[in-house]
Amino acid sequence: xxxxxxxxxxxxxxxxxxxxVLAIVGYIALxxxxxxxxxxxPVLPVAIxxxxxxxxxxxxxLLHFGLRNWPALFVAAFLxxxxxxxxxxxxxxxxxxxxxxTGCYATVAALLADKxxxxxxxxxxxxxxxxxxxxxxxxxxxxLAYVAIFTLAGLVPDAGFFANVLRFWVGDAIGIMVVTPLLxxxxxxxxxxxxxxxxATAEMMLQAVSVLLALWLIFGVELTDExxxxxxxxxxLIWVAMRHGIQGATVAIAGIQLSLIAILQWSxxxxxxxxxxxxxxxxxxxxxxxxxxxxxNRYKVEEQLRHRQTKLNQALRMAAAGEMASAFAHELxxxxxxxxxxLRACQTMLTMPDDQRELLCATMDKVVAEAGRAGQVMQRLRxxxxxxxxRLERIALEPLLQxxxxxxxxxxxxxxxxxxxxxxxxxxxxxVDRIQIETVLHNLVxxxxxASAASKHAKIEVSAVPGENGEVRVCVADNxxxxxPEMANRLFEAFATDKPDGMGLGLAITRSLIDAHxxxxxxxxxxxxxxxxxxxxxxxYSGVNDxx
Amino acid sequence: xxNNNALVYIVDDDAAxxxxxxxxxxxxxxxxRVFTSxxxxxxxxxPAWRGCLLLDIRMAGMNGLALQRELAERGSVLTIVFIxxxxxxxxxxxxxxxxxxxxxxxPLDDRMLLAAVREALDRAIRERNACEARDTLAARLARLTxxxxxxxxMVLEGRHNREIAAQLEISPRTVEVYKARMMEKMQARxxxxxxxxxxxxxxxxxxxxxxx
Numbered sequence: 001x002x003x004x005x006x007x008x009x010x011x012x013x014x015x016x017x018x019x020x021v022l023a024i025v026g027y028i029a030l031x032x033x034x035x036x037x038x039x040x041x042p043v044l045p046v047a048i049x050x051x052x053x054x055x056x057x058x059x060x061x062l063l064h065f066g067l068r069n070w071p072a073l074f075v076a077a078f079l080x081x082x083x084x085x086x087x088x089x090x091x092x093x094x095x096x097x098x099x100x101x102t103g104c105y106a107t108v109a110a111l112l113a114d115k116x117x118x119x120x121x122x123x124x125x126x127x128x129x130x131x132x133x134x135x136x137x138x139x140x141x142x143x144l145a146y147v148a149i150f151t152l153a154g155l156v157p158d159a160g161f162f163a164n165v166l167r168f169w170v171g172d173a174i175g176i177m178v179v180t181p182l183l184x185x186x187x188x189x190x191x192x193x194x195x196x197x198x199x200a201t202a203e204m205m206l207q208a209v210s211v212l213l214a215l216w217l218i219f220g221v222e223l224t225d226e227x228x229x230x231x232x233x234x235x236x237l238i239w240v241a242m243r244h245g246i247q248g249a250t251v252a253i254a255g256i257q258l259s260l261i262a263i264l265q266w267s268x269x270x271x272x273x274x275x276x277x278x279x280x281x282x283x284x285x286x287x288x289x290x291x292x293x294x295x296x297n298r299y300k301v302e303e304q305l306r307h308r309q310t311k312l313n314q315a316l317r318m319a320a321a322g323e324m325a326s327a328f329a330h331e332l333x334x335x336x337x338x339x340x341x342x343l344r345a346c347q348t349m350l351t352m353p354d355d356q357r358e359l360l361c362a363t364m365d366k367v368v369a370e371a372g373r374a375g376q377v378m379q380r381l382r383x384x385x386x387x388x389x390x391r392l393e394r395i396a397l398e399p400l401l402q403x404x405x406x407x408x409x410x411x412x413x414x415x416x417x418x419x420x421x422x423x424x425x426x427x428x429x430x431x432v433d434r435i436q437i438e439t440v441l442h443n444l445v446x447x448x449x450x451a452s453a454a455s456k457h458a459k460i461e462v463s464a465v466p467g468e469n470g471e472v473r474v475c476v477a478d479n480x481x482x483x484x485p486e487m488a489n490r491l492f493e494a495f496a497t498d499k500p501d502g503m504g505l506g507l508a509i510t511r512s513l514i515d516a517h518x519x520x521x522x523x524x525x526x527x528x529x530x531x532x533x534x535x536x537x538x539x540x541y542s543g544v545n546d547x548x
Numbered sequence: 549x550x551n552n553n554a555l556v557y558i559v560d561d562d563a564a565x566x567x568x569x570x571x572x573x574x575x576x577x578x579x580x581r582v583f584t585s586x587x588x589x590x591x592x593x594x595p596a597w598r599g600c601l602l603l604d605i606r607m608a609g610m611n612g613l614a615l616q617r618e619l620a621e622r623g624s625v626l627t628i629v630f631i632x633x634x635x636x637x638x639x640x641x642x643x644x645x646x647x648x649x650x651x652x653x654x655p656l657d658d659r660m661l662l663a664a665v666r667e668a669l670d671r672a673i674r675e676r677n678a679c680e681a682r683d684t685l686a687a688r689l690a691r692l693t694x695x696x697x698x699x700x701x702m703v704l705e706g707r708h709n710r711e712i713a714a715q716l717e718i719s720p721r722t723v724e725v726y727k728a729r730m731m732e733k734m735q736a737r738x739x740x741x742x743x744x745x746x747x748x749x750x751x752x753x754x755x756x757x758x759x760x
Contacts, residue, residue: 370564
């Protein structure tokens with residue numbers, strides 16, 4: 001077999017370039033689409049709209065993909081002018097106005113990225129303050145430039161100059177305030193995990209309903225004055241922000257804005273009325289954003305506090321374990337020392353000229369007694385750990401495993417390890433000490449994270465399937481390097497470890513915990529080449545419907 | 549060197565520890581007595597006891613270090629070897645600083661144990677000999693008259709009879725007489741004999757404080 005000298009074809013276009021091109025094209029398309037979508041209540045002939053979200057999109061685009069992509073802004077603005085707005089001005093004027101918008105918003109993006117340091121994240125109150133401090137003057141500058149250009153072109157009467165500037169400013173500013181935070185919060189990789197099951201879902205439904213209810217009270221009921229009752233919208237927004245922080249607030253604000261625009265459009269309001277509502281909406285938006293961020297920050301601080309508390313508890317447990325070990329060593333050393341002394345004495349007797357048989361026998365009895373005493377110390381220790389903590393409860397398998405894995409999800413993510421849980425349907429309840437089984441999972445998954453963290457596409461799969469004799473079998477499989485052959489035999493022995501800072505007690509403790517539950521623990525090679533640790537737990541199928 | 553009345557005193561609150569130590573040491577030729585606690589030991593203690601103490605550092609009630617302090621206050625000459633089932637560097641240092649001979653950890657290594665006991669007894673015997681020499685010297689010194697004492701001090705300083713006579717303003721002949729009486733009372737036949745007996749007491753400065 002000869003190996004051909006391979007001249008490998010290296011693609012001249014890199015992946016990053018493709019992504020960039022796609023992003024630019026996508027951005028331009030989305031910009032034009034958004035412009036078309038929000039093309040309502042235009043003040044003709046220059047088409048100034050009361051809600052203009054495309055600049056918000058432009059800012060996110062530049063912040064995310066880099067300021068060097070600014071020419072895309074021009075293309076998008078120009079296309080929108082030509083395709084959507086249909087402004088009766090010669091193309092050079094449209095190019096000029098698009099240039100002005102591009103300049104304004106590229107500057108705003110540069111200030112946000114540089115001075116305000118708003119990049120991918122958007123998560124504290126200072127970010128928001130700086131954000132507003134940059135975008136409000138930025139939008140005003142854009143408004144002045146845009147309206148001035150078309151006034152010069154003779155399309156806008158001089159008399160309406162300031163009214164048009166105000167209209168443009170409000171439309172762009174609120175467009176940015178609604179769109180940019182939303183996209184920054186839900187930007188790449190920031191999508192928060194929604195938790196809590198049906199209760200949380202039900203609450204979110206209720207929140208949506210309450211927004212609709214508020215809108216109906218404001219606009220649907222004839223008796224109420226729309227302006228006076230606008231404050232009703234604050235209530236559901238506060239609710240959402242308090243519960244879901246900035247993630248909830250941005251979504252709620254976008255929802256309210258869209259509904260508001262739809263209602264105003266549908267009920268055929270005058271331009272002035274729409275502008276007035278948009279000013280109210282701006283107040284609502286700023287309030288919602290500040291409240292949402294404040295709540296998110298509070299959650300974050302709470303989380304940090306909890307994390308620190310957990311660490312402290314661990315440290316305390318370690319200290320208590322050290323204290324125990326020390327007391328235990330003392331207890332065990334007493335009989336060992338006596339045994340050693342007695343045996344040396346026996347040796348001495350054997351070297352003596354006269355017969356010491358009787359004393360020898362008596363002394364050896366004492367040795368046996370002391371060995372028994374050492375055994376009792378061990379027994380006491382085992383009893384302490386068992387009877388002291390084994391608190392059995394009947395619990396369904398899936399929540400048990402989920403609870404055990406919950407604290408590990410972050411740690412796995414931190415090491416770039418994907419952690420998944422698969423529980424076969426119809427799994428029984430088990431009678432276990434929840435804390436001990438959580439400890440077992442903590443040890444096994446903790447080991448798996450350490451083992452696989454270095455490998456590419458590291459993943460850990462925790463699965464539960466029915467085992468033999470009505471047991472359930474839980475397996476923790478990783479795709480790390482697997483179990484070293486020289487460790488395989490001593491895996492479950494105490495103090496056997498290949499970790500530089502490990503005690504070698506994890507698996508030994510894990511096995512004794514599983515033993516205490518009358519289960520078994522063993523290791524095998526995972527299908528993918530990593531290690532797989534499995535344990536069984538006695539199951540109770542009485543609560544499971546026998547469907548197959 | 550007679551260690552006939554030098555004993556090993558074992559103080560350990562662990563019955564098997566006590567019993568096994570006692571047996572092993574007896575077989576190795578060290579006569580010993582056992583005590584179940586520091587309190588029991590103190591209750592029976594007599595200043596006349598000679599030898600060494602094998603002392604468990606961690607005991608219910610009065611612990612080993614406290615007993616060491618108490619004995620030091622009572623002027624005991626017993627040397628101390630500490631044993632412990634619980635390695636504790638801080639306690640070991642405290643014990644050794646307070647004059648313990650050694651600090652052994654359970655389970656005991658018998659060679660180290662025997663070496664420590666031997667050294668402790670040796671030290672105890674040396675101390676006792678020094679102590680006895682001091683007592684003897686003190687007793688002999690007490691029998692000297694003022695003049696004889698003065699002559700002794702000067703002889704120890706290496707003065708000749710004539711110098712002593714000049715200093716004390718007596719005749720050299722009289723110095724001879726005082727010196728002869730002094731040598732007799734000190735039970736020294738020659739000058740080196742005298743020197744040895746004084747230095748053996750090891751604390752010349754205390755015992756033979758200048759009287760002038």
